[in-house]
Amino acid sequence: MRVSQLFGRTIREVPADADTISHQYLVRSGMINQLTSGIYSFLPLGLRVLTKIENIIRDESNKAGGQEVLLPVLHPVEIWQKGGREPSFGEVLFRLKDRRGREMVLGPTHEEIITDLVAHTIQSYRDLPQMPYQLHTKLRDEPRPRGGLLRVREFVMHDLYSYDVDEKGLDISYDKMRQAYRNIFSRCGLPALLVDADSGAIGGKESQEFMLVAESGEDEIIYCQSCQYAANVEKMVSVKSKLASEEPLNLQPVSTPGLKSIEEISAFLRVKPDHTLKVVLYMADNKLVMALIRGDLEINEIKLKKVLKCDDLRLAGEPEVTAAGLEGGFVSPLGLKAGIQVICDDSVVSGVNFVAGGNQKDTHIKNVNYPRDFKVDIVQDIAKARVGDGCIKCGKTLSATRGIEVGHIFKLGTALAEKMGAKFIDEAGVSRTCVMGTYGIGVGRLMAAAIEQNHDEKGPIWPLPVAPFQVHICGLFMDNPRVIEAAGKLYADLQKEGIEVLFDDRLESPGVKFNDADLIGIPFRVTVSPRTLEGNNVEFKRRTDKKAAVIPLAGLPDYLKNLISTELSR
RNA sequence: CGGGGUGUAGCGCAGUUGGCUAGCGCGCAGCGUUUGGGACGCUGAGGUCGGAGGUUCAAAUCCUCUCACCCCGACCA
Numbered sequence: 001m002r003v004s005q006l007f008g009r010t011i012r013e014v015p016a017d018a019d020t021i022s023h024q025y026l027v028r029s030g031m032i033n034q035l036t037s038g039i040y041s042f043l044p045l046g047l048r049v050l051t052k053i054e055n056i057i058r059d060e061s062n063k064a065g066g067q068e069v070l071l072p073v074l075h076p077v078e079i080w081q082k083g084g085r086e087p088s089f090g091e092v093l094f095r096l097k098d099r100r101g102r103e104m105v106l107g108p109t110h111e112e113i114i115t116d117l118v119a120h121t122i123q124s125y126r127d128l129p130q131m132p133y134q135l136h137t138k139l140r141d142e143p144r145p146r147g148g149l150l151r152v153r154e155f156v157m158h159d160l161y162s163y164d165v166d167e168k169g170l171d172i173s174y175d176k177m178r179q180a181y182r183n184i185f186s187r188c189g190l191p192a193l194l195v196d197a198d199s200g201a202i203g204g205k206e207s208q209e210f211m212l213v214a215e216s217g218e219d220e221i222i223y224c225q226s227c228q229y230a231a232n233v234e235k236m237v238s239v240k241s242k243l244a245s246e247e248p249l250n251l252q253p254v255s256t257p258g259l260k261s262i263e264e265i266s267a268f269l270r271v272k273p274d275h276t277l278k279v280v281l282y283m284a285d286n287k288l289v290m291a292l293i294r295g296d297l298e299i300n301e302i303k304l305k306k307v308l309k310c311d312d313l314r315l316a317g318e319p320e321v322t323a324a325g326l327e328g329g330f331v332s333p334l335g336l337k338a339g340i341q342v343i344c345d346d347s348v349v350s351g352v353n354f355v356a357g358g359n360q361k362d363t364h365i366k367n368v369n370y371p372r373d374f375k376v377d378i379v380q381d382i383a384k385a386r387v388g389d390g391c392i393k394c395g396k397t398l399s400a401t402r403g404i405e406v407g408h409i410f411k412l413g414t415a416l417a418e419k420m421g422a423k424f425i426d427e428a429g430v431s432r433t434c435v436m437g438t439y440g441i442g443v444g445r446l447m448a449a450a451i452e453q454n455h456d457e458k459g460p461i462w463p464l465p466v467a468p469f470q471v472h473i474c475g476l477f478m479d480n481p482r483v484i485e486a487a488g489k490l491y492a493d494l495q496k497e498g499i500e501v502l503f504d505d506r507l508e509s510p511g512v513k514f515n516d517a518d519l520i521g522i523p524f525r526v527t528v529s530p531r532t533l534e535g536n537n538v539e540f541k542r543r544t545d546k547k548a549a550v551i552p553l554a555g556l557p558d559y560l561k562n563l564i565s566t567e568l569s570r
Numbered sequence: 571c572g573g574g575g576u577g578u579a580g581c582g583c584a585g586u587u588g589g590c591u592a593g594c595g596c597g598c599a600g601c602g603u604u605u606g607g608g609a610c611g612c613u614g615a616g617g618u619c620g621g622a623g624g625u626u627c628a629a630a631u632c633c634u635c636u637c638a639c640c641c642c643g644a645c646c647a
Contacts, residue, residue: 012596012608013582017640037639092645109647143571143645157647209647218646301644314644408647442647458607476606511607518607529606539606 001044001469002491003504003516006030008043010516020216022451023148025460029519031468038145038153040444045520048468050156053443054135056187056465057158064180066131066160071113073137077103083112083419088311092140106139111412111438114161115420118434125165125426128434129173133160135443147216149448150404156444162437163417165426170435174206174411177439181210181407184441189463190450192406195221196231198302206411210441211403214452221403222385226396232405234302237381238398239390240294243274246352249367254355257362260329262295265364269355272296277348277356277368279331281316281324284308288316288324290340291382292333294347295354298384307343307380332357333374334365344376345383404449405442412436458518461543464567469502471560472522474513476529478505486553487528490538493557499564518543523567524560528553 008030018024026032031046042050058068077095080086086093094106107113114132122128138157145152162173178194185192192210209232211221222238223230231237259265266273276295281288282304289308293299305313321328324340333342334356348354349370356368368374387400414433417423422434451460464470471494475487491503502522504513510529517525525548527539532550541548551559 009580009597011581016576016582019641034639138647140646144641144643146641151646155647159647405647440647445647509605509607509609511605511609514607516608527606531606 001502003502004506006044006502008045010519018148020147020150020448020452021455022150022216022448022460025451025455025519025521026148026448029459029521032149038142038151040149040152040154045468046447049447049462049466050443052466052468053188053446054156054158057135057184057441057443060180060184060187061131061133061158061160063183064131064176065129066133066180069114069117069132069134070136071107071110071117071134073107073139075105075107075113077105079112079116080105083115083416085112085416090311092142094139094141108138108140109157109440110134110136110159111161111416111436112420115417115422115434115436118161118163118417119420119422122163122422122424122434125424128424129162129164129169131160131162131173131177133158133439147448149444150216150452151218152444155442158439158441158443160439162439163422163434164437165424165432166435170411170413170437174409174437177409177437178208181409181439181441185210185212185406188446188450188466190406190446190453193221193223193230193403195223195403196229196235197408198232198235198306205413208409209405210407210409212406212446212449212453213401214404214449215402216452217402217404219403219405221401222387222389222398223401224391224394224396224398227391227394229391229393231385233385233400234300236385236398237392238383238385239392239395240297240347240383241274241389243351248369248372249353251368251373252366253358254364254366255362256330256358256364259362259364265355266295269364269366271355271366274351275354277333277354279333279357281321281326281331282313283316283320284310284313284341286312288320288340290331290333290336290342291345292342292348292376293345293383294351297345297347297386299345299382300384303380303382304343307378307382308341327357327359327361330357330359330361330363332359332365332368333376334368335359336374341378342374342376343378343380343382344370346379346381347383349379404445404452406446406449407439407441409439410437412438455521456518458515460519460521462521462523464523464564467523468520469522470500470524470564471502472517472520472525473501473503474510474517474525474527475503475505476510476513476527478507480530482533483528483530486533486538490526490528490553490556494560497557497561499557499560524563526556526560 011028014024015027032040034040096104135158139154142153164170195209197207197209220233222233222236259268262273262276273296278293278295280291291299354368356365358365389398417434417436423431426432454461475483477483494501523543525541536553537550538553539548540551
């Protein structure tokens with residue numbers, strides 16, 4: 001491609017509404033353009049990167065046994081009702097009506113559709129396992145799009161679904177896809193961290209995420225440097241700090257005028273926060289519930305939501321607390337009237353002599369102990385894991401980092417397949433339900449994450465396998481006949497060798513060309529200029545090099561061809 | 571949905587105590603001089619000042635409503 005003819009241009013100024021690095025560079029290099037919030041067009045340069053990633057995904061999916069399909073974007077709402085996930089997707093679903101008034105949904109994902117298709121296609125255990133997949137658009141009305149391509153409302157996703165005869169088969173498919181995903185990320189030149197994850201709205205049991213470590217990541221990853229165990233903070237179960245053992249003392253009410261927060265209470269009564277009882281009131285599907293945890297810990301709402309098995313969880317508002325006859329800031333599980341469900345973190349069970357609310361204004365109670373003084377409905381881990389906690393696998397201290405979730409794999413089981421009627425006849429002639437797995441990669445997000453992870457102050461540094469072009473020719477002084485001739489010939493020769501080359505043939509100053517080259521981020525740059533042409537040489541520079549090397553023009557196509565193929569096969 | 575911010579030329583911005591023909595830089599077009607890390611001069615094109623309503627002799631500027639976008643939080647590939 002000649003830069004003079006390229007559709008799309010580089011921009012010098014940083015776009016005002018882009019403050020994520022990848023967003024800035026994607027826009028400035030002319031790869032993407034925003035249409036409206038969370039919706040982007042891809043220009044030729046950007047599409048080339050996207051397509052390259054897609055092709056790597058395609059290749060690895062095929063190798064793992066996948067077969068590509070293409071599913072509709074427009075879904076009748078009934079299929080979502082049948083699958084039972086309509087409420088949990090809620091507002092995220094884009095909805096519309098067709099001309100007959102029939103309600104439709106723009107597909108946010110395709111488990112229902114593909115499972116319906118499988119139900120119509122699979123009949124016998126002989127037809128299994130299957131791994132249909134697609135690379136196609138998903139539409140989700142996200143509450144808050146952000147960070148350019150990092151979080152959008154319309155995006156290309158790789159989604160693969162596995163169907164097996166039993167759990168054992170699912171385990172095999174899951175392992176295959178986990179390996180395929182590892183291969184994909186490593187072939188893209190992007191080392192991804194595998195972490196245990198919560199399965200979210202999609203449900204299912206086992207689930208893991210592939211994360212690219214990046215400052216701008218939305219997720220917090222808690223990991224163990226010693227045994228490498230890692231999990232999303234949403235999911236991580238950790239060994240909490242232990243408290244010294246004490247004898248339980250007698251209950252003692254104390255006056256605490258106006259003191260509500262854990263900090264205020266612990267300072268006033270001179271007790272450590274780990275000797276206070278934190279009470280948080282939530283509305284779970286519009287029912288008031290009480291969550292208890294040791295005062296120094298935080299509640300992990302994802303875990304809590306799971307324990308409660310509810311679709312919607314939010315903090316209770318002042319009116320809702322008052323309506324339940326409770327005193328905000330002094331709420332306590334002691335003497336609680338029936339009807340309010342109490343969920344208690346296991347940290348409370350192992351602690352002693354807590355300061356808890358007194359259930360009346362300006363009063364707290366010291367030396368509260370479980371189970372002597374109050375009852376709870378559920379005891380479970382609902383705490384947010386922290387840096388410094390112990391690893392549940394090996395006991396060593398946990399660390400944290402931030403990451404961008406670029407892939408997610410789930411063992412879904414049979415629940416959805418059951419609802420969608422995906423059954424087969426087994427060897428004994430008995431009808432059984434397919435066991436399902438689901439696997440996804442956000443392709444555009446991966447592209448953005450690649451920049452977050454690989455860039456300098458001039459622009460992105462694309463890994464060769466996903467770079468928009470492999471070689472960038474800068475022709476300096478393009479009004480010089482020798483340069484026109486030599487650069488033009490080199491451009492043609494490289495293309496003849498099958499090398500992907502972007503040729504900057506514009507009559508621009510060297511500074512402009514070099515800056516544009518850095519901004520586009522192609523791994524190899526060849527500069528053709530009168531100066532080096534004198535000795536039949538050109539300059540060669542990797543995007544990561546500081547300085548260019550002078551090398552002979554003769555034999556350059558072969559040299560580059562070899563270089564590229566060795567780099568790609570690494 | 572809660573909190574914060576911004577809408578003026580393709581991009582980045584100034585102008586906002588009402589006052590002349592709405593301005594600057596970049597980019598774009600033409601001409602000329604230049605050329606190794608974002609050159610310079612001259613000329614030029616390009617604007618419903620986010621939208622609607624109102625106040626006024628006069629509105630980018632004041633008032634009301636509204637829309638859009640960005641950032642921080644609750645959600646996810």
